[in-house]
């Protein structure tokens with residue numbers, strides 16, 4: 001099943017001489033259970049692609065379809081509900097609420113969606129635990145290290161029953177061990193049927209994806225082919 | 241990978257037979273480096289010649305012959321572990337050479353060449369990552385080998401990204417053309433093993 005589809009999406013910021021073509025005719029389909037990574041140099045349009053996929057912004061032209069429904073046909077409120085309920089989003093700068101503890105931040109989307117406070121806390125605690133963050137549950141964001149804030153943001157995005165997980169540089173502030181922990185969590189979500197899109201500069205992180213898409217100047221210029229079986233790496237002549 | 245020192249390491253745990261050494265070597269490197277039995281015996285013979293291992297005197301040649309490490313062998317192993325491998329001169333890197341050549345050829349878009357290689361390397365990394373994903377925590381040797389390969393390939397991607405960025409800036413703001421200027425200063429050219 002197709003969870004996310006971008007059809008011929010373009011995004012222009014500004015007008016006249018300050019005009020920036022952040023995306024040009026981008027088409028992308030992500031099925032449920034599939035993880036796609038988007039790579040590209042700074043300014044190539046990665047974050048723009050993600051905010052449009054997550055309905056935080058509307059495209060200038062083209063269409064975005066989430067779980068079969070075109071975003072253009074939805075009201076503001078319907079889009080907000082879709083974001084709360086179905087889309088987990090990890091922002092490049094984390095976007096945690098400063099007045100809430102780690103656990104409250106993680107449980108918030110569930111509570112906003114009508115889940116009882118107690119159940120939301122249990123689910124939130126579980127997500128923090130999976131990232132080795134349960135002992136930081138009652139700390140506020142400004143009492144956490146950069147990498148810890150990042151893990152709280154990831155926990156908030158995977159908590160509950162999301163169908164689409166969008167993450168912008170989810171390993172930015174993490175060392176390689178913690179980065180691997182985060183991407184394994186994202187992978188596990190995809191194996192449960194979530195469709196995932198991660199934006200990253202980091203090829204090691206991208207290599208966890210089923211498909212890697214390369215952006216340049218707002219265009220998709222290339223993507224990886226489905227990989228052959230890993231046995232091909234282990235033939236004697238390849239290892240000499 | 242030095243087979244010689246790997247065998248010394250295995251023997252430092254206690255005496256072993258040739259066949260056993262081969263099996264243990266492969267098991268500990270996650271079977272990434274297959275080793276044939278002939279290689280094991282020739283290496284053992286050389287180690288014995290150099291006084292680094294001893295064999296049972298009475299044992300016949302073949303699978304029943306046992307080997308053990310000598311004091312010199314143990315000293316050699318300890319020394320080897322702490323000696324950094326030679327990483328001073330840049331290796332002759334075929335990928336670097338291809339990109340340098342692409343730079344000089346008219347009608348070739350270097351950034352397209354860079355992207356072809358980038359995709360290939362990312363695809364290789366996807367395969368290694370798949371192997372890592374399938375491995376269990378107790379396969380430490382294998383996981384370390386896979387990590388090493390992933391970091392090596394990651395460095396290649398970073399170099400390609402850096403090259404891409406440099407070329408993009410150059411295209412946006414081309415410097416005055418100096419004809420006949422060599423791509424590399426002679427000293428670096430020699431060190432990289434390029435023909436003059």
Ligand SMILES: Nc1ncnc2c1ncn2[C@@H]1O[C@H](COP(=O)(O)OP(=O)(O)OP(=O)(O)O)[C@@H](O)[C@H]1O
Nearest residue numbers: 013014020021022041042043044045046047048049
């Ligand atoms: N709100 C905005 N107003 C004007 N221009 C914008 C806006 N958001 C992004 N841009 C421009 O659009 C282009 C693409 O930006 P985007 O944030 O998508 O890049 P990116 O690939 O995520 O880069 P990075 O790797 O640095 O995060 C850039 O030139 C950027 O300056």
Ligand SMILES: [Mg+2]
Nearest residue numbers: 046047092168
């Ligand atoms: Mg960005």
